[in-house]
Amino acid sequence: MSDVISLNLQVWKQSSIDDPGSFEFYSVKDISIHISFLEMLDVVNENLQKEGKDPIAFDSDCREGICGTCGFVIDGVAHGPLAKTTVCQLHMRHFEDGQTLVIEPFRATPFKVVKDLVVDRGSFDIIIQAGGYVTVSTGNAPDANNILIAKDNAEDAFDSAACIGCGACVASCPNASAALFTSAKISHLSHLPQGKIEDDQRVKGMVEAMDDEGFGNCSNHAECEAVCPKGISISNIALMRRNLIKTIL
Amino acid sequence: MNQINFLKISSVLKKIIIAVTGLSLFLFLIIHLLGNITLFTGNPPGKDFNQYAHFLESFGILFTIAEMGLLGFFVLHLSTALYSNFINTSARNTKYAVSSYAGGKSKKTYGSQTMVITGVVLLVFLIWHVLQFRLGIHYDTTYLDFNDGQPIRDLYKNVTQEFTNIWVVAGYSVAMTMLSLHLGHGFWSSFQSLGIHGRNFTRITYSISYLLGTIISIGFLLIPIYIYSIN
Numbered sequence: 001m002s003d004v005i006s007l008n009l010q011v012w013k014q015s016s017i018d019d020p021g022s023f024e025f026y027s028v029k030d031i032s033i034h035i036s037f038l039e040m041l042d043v044v045n046e047n048l049q050k051e052g053k054d055p056i057a058f059d060s061d062c063r064e065g066i067c068g069t070c071g072f073v074i075d076g077v078a079h080g081p082l083a084k085t086t087v088c089q090l091h092m093r094h095f096e097d098g099q100t101l102v103i104e105p106f107r108a109t110p111f112k113v114v115k116d117l118v119v120d121r122g123s124f125d126i127i128i129q130a131g132g133y134v135t136v137s138t139g140n141a142p143d144a145n146n147i148l149i150a151k152d153n154a155e156d157a158f159d160s161a162a163c164i165g166c167g168a169c170v171a172s173c174p175n176a177s178a179a180l181f182t183s184a185k186i187s188h189l190s191h192l193p194q195g196k197i198e199d200d201q202r203v204k205g206m207v208e209a210m211d212d213e214g215f216g217n218c219s220n221h222a223e224c225e226a227v228c229p230k231g232i233s234i235s236n237i238a239l240m241r242r243n244l245i246k247t248i249l
Numbered sequence: 250m251n252q253i254n255f256l257k258i259s260s261v262l263k264k265i266i267i268a269v270t271g272l273s274l275f276l277f278l279i280i281h282l283l284g285n286i287t288l289f290t291g292n293p294p295g296k297d298f299n300q301y302a303h304f305l306e307s308f309g310i311l312f313t314i315a316e317m318g319l320l321g322f323f324v325l326h327l328s329t330a331l332y333s334n335f336i337n338t339s340a341r342n343t344k345y346a347v348s349s350y351a352g353g354k355s356k357k358t359y360g361s362q363t364m365v366i367t368g369v370v371l372l373v374f375l376i377w378h379v380l381q382f383r384l385g386i387h388y389d390t391t392y393l394d395f396n397d398g399q400p401i402r403d404l405y406k407n408v409t410q411e412f413t414n415i416w417v418v419a420g421y422s423v424a425m426t427m428l429s430l431h432l433g434h435g436f437w438s439s440f441q442s443l444g445i446h447g448r449n450f451t452r453i454t455y456s457i458s459y460l461l462g463t464i465i466s467i468g469f470l471l472i473p474i475y476i477y478s479i480n
Contacts (some may be wrong), residue, residue, distance in 0.1 A: 010346075023346065076349030083353050102347045109342050172351060174362055175337035177260070207259050216340035217260040217333045219361065220438040226355035233354075238446030244261045245444060 004030045005092060008100040009044070011056050014113050021113065023102075026056075033093040037080065038063060038070060040092055057116035065089040065229060068164030071171070072117040073104045078168035078227040086166065086229040106171035110178075110213045121167045123213040124181060130209035131202035132185040134194050147193050157191035160184045162230040169224035169232075175216030180224040182210045183240035184232045190243060203243040263333050268442035270326035271435050277319060278432075282468050288408065289475065295405025296392060303401040327372060334365045356455060360430035360462075361438070367427040374424035381411050412476035421473045425466040432462030 006029045014021030028047075031040050038060050045055035061069035065086040072087060074080040080090045095101070105113045110123040149157075161184075169180035186203055189195025195202070218237060225234050258266075284301055291297030306312055350357055360367070382404065390403035411417050437454040440446070 073345065073347075076345060076347040077351050083351075104345055104347070107341055107343050107345055109340050113343075174357065176340035177337075179260070207261055211257075211260050214340055215260075216337035217263055219264075219333075219337070219364065220356065220434075220441045221361050222354060222356035223351055226351035226353040226357075231354075234441065235446045235448075235451075238441055238444045240444075241261050241265070241442065242444035244259070245265065248262075 002097070003033055005033055005095060005097040005099075007031060007040075007095065008098070010100065010102045011116070012104045012113075013054075013056070013116055014105075015115065017112050017114060031092055033091070033095075035092055036063070037074075037087045037090045037092065057114075057118050059118050060088055063088040066164060068166035071106060071166045071168055073106065073171055075102055078106065078171040079166075079229055083226065084229055084231045086164075089229075106167050108167075108170045108176035108215065110176075110215055111167060111170065119167070121165070123178070123215070124165050124167065126213055127178065127182055127206055127209045128185065131198070131205035132189070134189060135198060136194070149192060153191045157188050160188035160191065160232065160236055163188070163228075163232050164230060166229060168227045168229065170215065172223045172227040173216065173218070174221055174223065175219055177218040177224075178210050178213070178215040179218035179237045179240070180228065180232055180234065182206050183236040186243060187236040187239045190239065199243055200247045203240060204247055207240070207244060258329075260333075260336075263329050264442040266329045267326060267333070268439040270322045270329075272439045273322050274319075274326060275432065275436065275439075277322075278465060282465060285469070285472055288405070288472055294479075295403070295409070296395075298405050298408070299390060299401055299403055300392070300395055302404045303396065306402070323372075323375070327368065330365065330368060356437075358434065358459075360459070361434040364431060364434060367431040370427045371424065371431060374420070374427070377420070378424075381417075382407055385411075408472075409476055409480060412473040413480045415477070418473045418477050422470060425470045428469070429459070429462040429466035432465060433459035436461055 006027070009026040009028060010023045011026060012021060013024040026044060028040070028044050031043065035043070038058070041056055041058060048055045058072065059069050061067045063070075065088055068086075070086055070088045071079055074087070079085060079087050080094075082090050082094055103117065105111075105117045106119045106121075107113075111119040111121055114120050163181060163184035165181060167181070170176055170178050173179075186206060189202065190199050220234070220237075222234050225232065284305075285298075287297040287301045288295075291300075308315075385404075385407045388403040388406045389400040390406070391398055391400050395401070435458075437451065437458040440454055441451065
């Protein structure tokens with residue numbers, strides 16, 4: 001088996017927020033199967049720059065799958081075909097020689113395309129600002145294990161806290177709903193005694209902010225859970241709904 | 250400003266409304282299907298069915314209240330769903346060139362993506378269905394051993410008249426296919442919308458959802474097919 005493959009890429013190119021954008025075709029050769037998808041784009045960009053052409057703009061930071069900066073849609077699936085993987089950890093060995101790939105930015109009205117595959121996910125920050133925190137008095141750090149937390153609760157909280165806020169859930173949702181992201185942040189804090197006391201105002205504020213930002217309604221397609229690089233469960237969405245019902249009752 | 254606030258129902262609350270009304274309508278379907286078993290029994294044919302219909306109508310004002318309540322649930326279910334769909338459509342102005350299924354934990358199916366379409370087809374069917382039977386031509390019949398021999402409505406005659414037409418049977422087949430798809434996503438999804446989620450609970454409700462939808466649809470569809478075949 002050869003260690004290099006050739007690919008046909010159809011990549012979304014958009015020069016600015018106001019540009020309508022269109023697909024551009026790239027034929028790439030001699031791509032090592034040992035490099036990641038982003039490294040493959042680096043190779044493509046290097047060649048483009050040598051030719052004096054505009055490189056493909058995309059976001060990335062840690063390239064270890066833990067920062068949530070990278071992400072786009074490959075052939076209709078956010079973060080590509082491999083489950084629980086960000087595009088920076090997706091390696092070229094998962095693709096076949098001669099394959100044609102359509103690469104699009106995360107699409108949702110609140111996520112404006114800044115350039116090519118780069119989207120502005122500032123709406124997530126606004127949702128967090130509406131209650132995704134614990135109000136504590138500043139001062140010295142409290143003693144460790146001052147507040148005892150059952151192991152199960154700590155595990156559940158950590159499962160939800162694993163959300164890296166990449167936005168793949170919104171991108172994959174047929175309704176462009178941000179329910180998985182918002183609910184992961186709500187559950188994370190709701191499972192801990194420090195966060196529990198502010199459950200009511202948190203769920204009200206964050207759901208309102210999510211709606212105000214223009215995200216869609218969750219219709220339980222669970223496509224978000226399937227594409228989530230951290231495998232965040234839709235059980236978080238159920239918890240968000242329970243918490244909201246509690247505020248009404 | 251007040252009107253805007255009134256229309257601004259949270260996305261979560263909308264799903265709760267759709268789930269509660271949806272589950273209630275699901276319950277109604279079960280009762281409706283069980284009641285319709287009387288179509289297969291009775292001597293002469295239709296006696297049990299006509300007596301069952303007469304029994305329901307004999308509740309008078311209570312029956313009317315139940316009917317109005319049912320109508321209200323339909324209206325609430327439909328209007329909230331259409332309003333949600335309007336927001337969902339505007340939440341993605343630019344569509345994807347390629348859309349696919351991620352597989353794995355995904356529960357995105359043909360049925361889940363066509364809830365609005367199947368729902369609207371079912372609405373059209375429902376109007377037709379009510380016009381055919383509930384508001385259909387009023388025939389009378391008498392049974393010597395029932396209602397002191399006084400005439401009662403012969404709804405069975407409407408049923409046999411309608412279901413001897415192959416096009417009516419075909420129309421019902423289409424509608425029931427839509428119902429199976431709609432219930433297939435709707436059943437398990439209602440619990441999730443109400444925040445009822447458990448590792449096993451969700452796995453079970455999801456796996457029986459499409460099965461339940463199909464069983465109920467076939468159950469209803471047996472009626473026109475049976476009536477057509479015996480006439």
